[in-house]
Structures are given as C-alpha cells and as structure tokens.
Amino acid sequence: MRRGISIAAAVCALALTATACGSDDEGSTGKAKDAKDISGSLTYWDTSDATTEAPVYKKLIADFERKYPKIDVNYENIEFASIEQKFKSAAKTGKGAPDVMRADVGLIPEYASLHYIAPLDGTLALKGGTDDFTEGPLNTTKYQGKTYGVPSVTDTLGILYNKKLFKKAGIEKAPTTWDEFIETSKTIKKKTGVEGTYLNPDSYFLLPFLYGEGTDLADTKTKKITINSPEAVKAVTTAKKVYDQASAKVDFANAYDNMQTSFKNGEVAMVIQGPWSVTDDLSGKAFKGNEDNLGFAPVPAGSTGKPQAPTGGHDLTVYQGSKNLDAAYLFTQFMTSSKSQQKIAAETATLPTRESAYTPEVTKDARIKGFHPIMKSARPRVALPQVGSLFTPLVQQYTKILQGDVSVKSGLDAAAEDFKKLLPGYTISG
Numbered sequence: 001m002r003r004g005i006s007i008a009a010a011v012c013a014l015a016l017t018a019t020a021c022g023s024d025d026e027g028s029t030g031k032a033k034d035a036k037d038i039s040g041s042l043t044y045w046d047t048s049d050a051t052t053e054a055p056v057y058k059k060l061i062a063d064f065e066r067k068y069p070k071i072d073v074n075y076e077n078i079e080f081a082s083i084e085q086k087f088k089s090a091a092k093t094g095k096g097a098p099d100v101m102r103a104d105v106g107l108i109p110e111y112a113s114l115h116y117i118a119p120l121d122g123t124l125a126l127k128g129g130t131d132d133f134t135e136g137p138l139n140t141t142k143y144q145g146k147t148y149g150v151p152s153v154t155d156t157l158g159i160l161y162n163k164k165l166f167k168k169a170g171i172e173k174a175p176t177t178w179d180e181f182i183e184t185s186k187t188i189k190k191k192t193g194v195e196g197t198y199l200n201p202d203s204y205f206l207l208p209f210l211y212g213e214g215t216d217l218a219d220t221k222t223k224k225i226t227i228n229s230p231e232a233v234k235a236v237t238t239a240k241k242v243y244d245q246a247s248a249k250v251d252f253a254n255a256y257d258n259m260q261t262s263f264k265n266g267e268v269a270m271v272i273q274g275p276w277s278v279t280d281d282l283s284g285k286a287f288k289g290n291e292d293n294l295g296f297a298p299v300p301a302g303s304t305g306k307p308q309a310p311t312g313g314h315d316l317t318v319y320q321g322s323k324n325l326d327a328a329y330l331f332t333q334f335m336t337s338s339k340s341q342q343k344i345a346a347e348t349a350t351l352p353t354r355e356s357a358y359t360p361e362v363t364k365d366a367r368i369k370g371f372h373p374i375m376k377s378a379r380p381r382v383a384l385p386q387v388g389s390l391f392t393p394l395v396q397q398y399t400k401i402l403q404g405d406v407s408v409k410s411g412l413d414a415a416a417e418d419f420k421k422l423l424p425g426y427t428i429s430g
Contacts (some may be wrong), residue, residue, distance in 0.1 A: 007135040018100035019347055028292040030034040035124065039070035042099035042325040043333060045087070047080040047314065048348075055268065056347045057335075064334050071327050080104075091116040094321055100335075102152060103317045105140035110385035112143040115165040117317040124329035125318065126150065132338065136311040136378035143383055149315030151353030153344065156378035157208055158307035158371060159297040160263065161270035165296070168192050174270070176295035176307070178212070178238050181300045185246035188269045195248035198259040198268045199239070201393035201402055205272055207381070208309045209235040212302020216382045216389050225419045227394065228412035236304060236401060236408045243402045252399060272299060274312065275351055277334045285339070296370030298377055311378040313353070330336040351375065386422045 016421070044061070048054050054077050061073045076098070078086060084107060090097035105112065110116045113252055113368035120126050126147065137151035159174050159181075166172075169191040175181040185196020199205075210216060215231035220226065226232060243250070248268055251258045260277060262268040264284025273281075278294070281287055289293050316336055317327045334340060341357040344350060351366045352358060363369040381387055397411040397418075406414070416428045 005135055027261075035068065037332055037424075038068065038326045038330055039264060039344050040327050041072040041074060042322070042327045043074040043076065043325050044331065045076050045078045045083060045098040045101040047078055047102045047104075050077050053348045053350070056344055060335060060340050060343060064331060067334070068330065071331070074235040077272075085358055087111075087116070088114075091319065091321070096323060097319045099319055099322040099324060100331055101317050101319065102314045103149060105137070105154075105311060105313050105315055106381055106388055108140060108149050108315060108317070109143045109383045109387065111317065112146070112148040113385040115320055117148050118320045118322070118325065119148055119333070120150065120318065120329070121147050124326065125281075125332040127333055131425055132354045132356050134353055134355060136380065137313060137315075139380040140311055140313070141315050142380075149317045152314050152316050152330050152336050152341075154311060154313035154353045154375065154378075155274045155276060155351055156311055156371070156375055157205065157272050157274050157299055158374040159270055159295075159299060160268060160273045160281065161295040161297065163267075163293050164286075164294045165194055165266070165269040167267075170251075174295060175300055176298075178209070178242065178300045178302060182242060182246045185242075185269070192269070194266070194268065195262070195268045196246050197242070197248070197270050197272075198255075198262055199243045199250060200259055200400055201243075201250055201252055201255050201395070202309065203391045203398050204408060206236070206239060206394070206398060208272065208299040208307070209239045209302065211308035211310075212238075212300070212304055212306070212380060214302075214304045216303040217387070217394070218382055218384060218423060218426060219429075220383060222429075223426050225416050225423060225426050226429050227390075227419060228409070228416040229429050232412055233408055236398070236412060238302065240408060241397075250402070252403070275349075275367055275371045278370075279349065285398050291366055294366070294370075296374065298374050308378050308379050309374075309377065311375075311380045313351070384423070390419055393422075 017290040029098050048057055060075045061075055109136030133151050137154040141147050141149040156184055161174055169188045171184055175184045188196040210232055212427045213231040213235040215226050215229055217227050219226050259271055263271045264281045282291055301307045316332045323326045338354045338356040341352040341354050342362055345352045345362045349365050351368060351371055358372055394415050397415040401408055
C-alpha cells in the first residue's frame, strides 16, 4: 500500500512553476509535430522487476530507438518501494524528474492533483483513442475528467485454488458468494484435514468485501466518508465471519508470506490473491510440475450479486515539467501499444491492458488465461489523492476487529474519524 500524504500540494497551490508543479498550458502539446520529426532525449523510470522483467522493457526501448533514431532514451530501473518519494522530491524541486514514469495506478489522483503529471487527452500518447483498453485499467487513469496516464500492465484479485484438494473434498467448482466460500472451507477442512483458506488481514484485501456490498472507503461525489456506513459494516462483518469460521490461524506480523507459503505448499486450499503471486505459487510442491492443479475464479460476491475486486497495476505517466513533451508522449504511445504489450505479456506473464493484446499466443500462459476473464469485474479504487493514506488507519482498526478487540461498528467509526483528518471537507456518513 502507498502511505503518507505529500505536503507538496500546498507548495503547488502557492506557486506553480514550469519546472516543479507545472501547468496545463506549458510546453509542447504533442499535437503539432509528426512523429518522424521529433528528436532529443528523454529519461524513463521503470519499476519492473530488475531481473525478470526489466530486460524485456530494455528490448522494447531498443526497438523504439531504432524506429525513431532521432530520440535517445535514458533508462533507469527504480525500486518500487522508493519511487514514490523519489519522484515527489524531484517533481517538487524541478530537479531530476523523469520525462516518463511507470506509476502505480493508486497514485495517479495524487500526482494529478499536485500537477506533477501531464493530462494526455489529445496528445500523441493517446493517438488512436482508448477503445482498445480494458475498462478497469482505463478508469485508473482518470482524475477530474481528464486522462493522466496510459494503462501499461494490470492486475486484480481473484480466488486461486488447489483443484486436487477440491476434488478430494468432493467440490466441483469455486465458490461464488462469501457464504459459499465459508462452507467450502469448512468442507475441505472436514474431508481433507487441510485448511480451507487463509484470510489476508491487509486492508487492500478488504476491498472485495466492501465492493461486494456496493460501498467504498469514501464517495467523491457526495464528499462523504463511507467506511462506517451500514454497507461497510455488513462487509466487514462478513470478513470477520470468514476469519472466525473459515481461516487458518493468521500470523498478523507476517500474514502475507505465511498465506503464500501455506497455499503453494498445499497446506491451504484457496486464497484471495493476485496474478503477481502465480509464479511463486507454481514453485511450491502443490503445483510444481502440475500447473493444471491451479484454479482461477473471481472473488466471491456480496449482497450486490457482483464479484468485484480492485484494479491494480501500472500506468505510464508524463512529467508535466518535461523539456521534451513530444518525445515523452511518443514514447508512452509506443510502450503501451498492443504490439509492445504482447511482447511484455509473452515474456513476463503480466496482464495486458489492451483487449487486442490477448492473442492466442499470449493466452497460452495459464496465468494470463486465468486472470483475463476476472479482469472484467475489476473496478478502480476511489479517485482520491489521499487514497493510499487511508489504508493505514483502516488496517489498524481492521486488525483490532479481526482479533476481537473492538466491535465492527466501533472499529469502523474510529477509522472514519481518522479518515476525516485526512479528507478536509468530507463528512462522515455512518
């Protein structure tokens, strides 16, 4: 999760400058020049895995430079954990910011609100339109009616399950509701002796419960905090029920790693997880040499009847203060094209954001084939600059709720009060 609130908003409000915060009118628009006439250099910050993914992006950059020999690309691989603060510092001071950056989708609203990244509507970055992009990833690029990124790779949450354990327990398909999820877990435990599931207590993994009841952390249209609404109380009550009745014992200090290890080694039958975990899953004794044993299904549905999970992944963004916007726009277009996405998916098993990139060759990979239909029910996180910061007080209260230290209602009321400190002008709905 992304944490902490940047104070740069105040700086930008006081003094917008071309090198620091930027403005909507500065620099080249990307509309005037033909691609073959664009020249100069640009810097690209990439957060892909330096060992398994970065070599693919470097090949694509070489392809770009061959196609556009007048443009030089300076590639830098930046650790995912450090890029947020590194970019904010560079953008705030106007020194050292990249022209193009691979940004976590959850940070787009904050960067846009600070005028750190350029709106891309009508530029070369979106030449050809947006119809080919999957709705979930495309929605992550929007802030206050403008487009501030181009979807590059995407992900969401779904049920990953052990088909062999399901068959041993006499279960033919993955559960489609949370009640079925609980009953399936109980049946597996009773008939196989293996734990049915392992609840991840991180607040990000709470989102499918909230979405399933038709609610979210907050409502930007009404400016209301909804984390303690009746719908949210119902959602967290369901999550508490899963924890109490269906989950293996949770080690709150190291929950994610323990969940992952337990699942891949066959000690847990199903988990709520994302495609980023699958390579590791296939290395465990439950699936190594038997990839077909790994099943994929959407997250369970709540009262709305719709399975919904958050859209994750990365968008390519253009720094508003770039000295070479035309080259930055063109590079962004190239790196997010269907052809480029097909190459990336084929070599890294990450999910494309364009429908046309899901070719038969790409979907040969079970990881991509398994999550492709699940992406259709993914939805973006609430478009608030502070959304990353909201997860911190939420996980604190969610942990207390799961451990039985506070009731669901009182825990969510406390989270709502903390949210109010982070969301000026918002009122509490619950």
